[in-house]
Amino acid sequence: MKIDILSLFPEMFDGAFSHSIIKRAKEKGLAEIRLFNIRDWSAGKHKTVDDYAFGGGAGMVMMIEPISRCIEELREKTVYDEVIYMSPDGELLEQNMANRLSLSQNLLILCGHYKGIDERIREHFITREISIGDYVLSGGELAAAVLTDTIVRLLPGVLNDETSALSDSFQNNLLSPPVYTRPSDFRGWKVPDILLSGNDREIVKWKHEQSILRTKLRRPGLLPSDILISDI
């Protein structure tokens, strides 16, 4: 999969994309992430990329010319499944959306900054608008890093244990059960006996029950209708 990210501050991605799972996905050639600085597509001598908002009001607006030039140039070489704009008023990012997006070949992600981008970019170039939550960030970079991470970890071959992503929270609309590792007794705080029992069938059952219990307590709205919560 190829993910092209357009930003005014591409350095912001350095840390997020050069460690751990994303780093491995890039090294294995499973994900190619390219960063583009929108400023490079500004024609003016001063490389201006933002201007005052028509009609007044506080905050600068990212201009249409550099962004449209950049997107059009990239589109000459790559056909994108989606041209995404990170935006607080977009669709809320959730696991199913990430699952579906992970099936894409090529994605373009545009990060806004300041007061946002000229609305005409959204009307004419953007195919999808995604928010990572009901709060406002200073820029789309952190949001794009979140979106990229949640997609890339789902690509086949990225996680060592292929089943690992499937047992995470939100897959099956259930939260993950609690997890433990050694030591089995720390200051008298013990790991549940069942996990040390070696009885695989009972362990699977316990984990499923814990998932349902946890979901019921913390996120009851997620519970699938076919689960009889009164049974637990």
Ligand code: SAH
């Ligand atoms: N004036 C805008 C906010 C601009 S914040 C408004 O009130 O809706 C600057 C940029 O940060 C946006 O262009 C967007 O790309 C990004 N951003 C801010 N909050 C975000 C969120 N919750 N999800 C995704 N992107 C966000």
